[in-house]
Amino acid sequence: MNITVIGTGYVGLVTGACLAELGNKVFCLDVDRNKIEILNSGGVPIYEPGLKEIIARNRASGRLIFSTDVAASVAHGEVQFIAVGTPPDEDGSADLQYVVAAARNIGRHMERNCIVVDKSTVPVGTGEKVKAAIRAELEARGRGELDAMIVSNPEFLKEGAAVEDFMRPDRIVIGVEEGAAGAEAREVMRELYAPLNRNHERILYMDVKSAEFTKYAANAMLATRISFMNELANLADRLGVDIEHVRKGIGSDPRIGFSFLYAGTGYGGSCFPKDVQALARTASEHGQELEILGSVESVNDKQKQVLLKKIVARLGEDLSGKTFAVWGLAFKPNTDDMRAAPSRVIVRELLQRGAKVQVYDPVAMEEARHAFALDLADLPGKEADLHYAGGAMEALEGADAVVIVTEWKSFKSPDFAAVKAALKEPLVFDGRNLFEPVTMARLGVEYHAIGRPSKRPK
Template identity: 60%
Template structure:
């Protein structure tokens, strides 16, 4: 089938490439001409395991191409996917300007029937807005005779495991209405996604508004589990219990399940923080106060500072003369995404208290440098005490403590003897509970996890 994808970010590039891998003819278009240039030179603009080879293979096979020519891109696809950003506006609502700009482009350029498929995460009712913008543009061109359908097809992939998630989805949600064009769109999409339904039907058809809400509800539920476990962890610390034992104790209940029950330094990334805020904002517009989701976000904000709190409890508020190693800067492993990363709070907090910081991340160093420079642009003096290191070993040389923020595999089984020797003081603040507290104590470390005080 002929597919066009607007936006070559994490979602657009992965979706477009995977759809090409399934045999479709895919054109990816972006307004960021530099990004398109890089892709034409076979350079992937972000880290995503397995993506680079898949892009190259599909470009070589002639199924995948990149352009910044929006008119040509609209002409190509029968299915036009919107996968552009929906960042938070000042008030926490989703900024729809990129989505609506694509809708205007489509309405301004289309010459035959098109199915507009919205993959961006958008508030309930955005499908109606997109429909309105396309219809207005057609009206202005006096081409209201051209038919089109707008479908909601939210994306559930996780950065770091995006290809597997896209190719083996738990479900594909398709929201379309029952009009004639809506049903035509449904037929085309069911053909597109047929390869995922060979073993059993994974596609869930519903109305457009329910599809839009499903995406926010899913992210809010996952964020809720994280914040809930972080609250339990903080209580475990206070009462001398071990949150990891509690996690296993409740996760074995099949009504609860094992996933997303890990306590840590809070969630970050481009989705949970903005999507929970956008959900609250949508509810407000309808006179509803989403108290659970608001609390989830509040707990998360506080949790991002939990490591700093533990550092201050141990070393005091004045950290001048002390050096801290930081392992992990990306908001989670297997990505170089620094959006809302808890590491930004940790690094800044350490620097503000006068510490020197040696930081490492296996892949996010370039983005981290850019992001931390931007975060601290008005505090150049702080930046002079920050060093980004080439290896995890470099980041622990002579440090008074190691702070683990992201659970990269490379940090899971270090040589603890070498680590102890490299450090000036053998103190570890583990924001991801990577190690066993008892073993760490035996190895001579003072080890502070999240919710694991009983283990010390």
């Protein structure tokens, strides 16, 4: 099948590459010439395990094309995926300008009926706006006999496991219009996803609005679980309870399960923060306040300060003369995504309090440089106190403590003898609960985690 994917951001690039891997001929469009040049020269602008190899393989086979040519992209695809960004507007609502612009471009250039798939995360009712934008352009051209069939096919890709999630989905949500047009679109989408649907039926068919709502509801539920566990962890700190024991106790109940029950420094990334805000804004526009979601967001904002509060409680408000190693900068492992990452809050606060900071992340160092340059623009001179280490052990050299913010696998079993030798004193602030407090005390390490009793070495 000939497929066009509009947008080569995270969702678009993974979608386009994986559809090409399934044997389709995919045309990936982006208006960012620099990004297209990177992709055509063999580079990949994001880090995602396995993605670079899939792109290289399918570019070489001719099944994957990257271009800025809008007219050619519309001419190519019998199915047009819109996978552009929907960043939060000033009021928290999703900004649909890029989605609508993509729809207008389709309407300006289409010469046959086609299926237009909203892959971007969009509010309820966006499908109608996309159809109206295309219809307006067709009417302006005098081509009102043409039609675009609208489908909502939200993505459920976890950063760091996106290729696996696409190729082995737990569900494929497809929202179609009513009537003959919807039936035709449903059949085409069934054929497109047939290679992923052979083991058992994974496709959930519904109306367009329900599909749009499903994506927001899923992310809001997951964000709620994270904030709920973080609140319990903060209470556990006061009660002397180990939140890890609690997590195992409640997670073993099949009605609850273990996913997204890990206490930590709060969620970040491009999805949960903006989707929680957008859903709350949608509710407000329709006269309903989502009180739980308001609390979810508030708890998450506060949680990014919890690790810092533990540092201040142990070492004081004035951290002048102190040096901290920070392990992990991306908002989660197996990605270089720094959007809304807790590390950005922690590093800024440490620097503001007079500390020097030595940071390391296995893949996000370049993205971190850009992020911290923005974060510290209003703090003249502070960037000089931020050092980008070449490795985890280098970051520890001469530090008063290590602060663990992202749970990369390479951090989970370090040489603690070497860690102790590199640090001025064996002091660990663990925002991801990677280690057992009793074990750390036995090793002679003072250990502070999230919702776990602190253990000082005997």
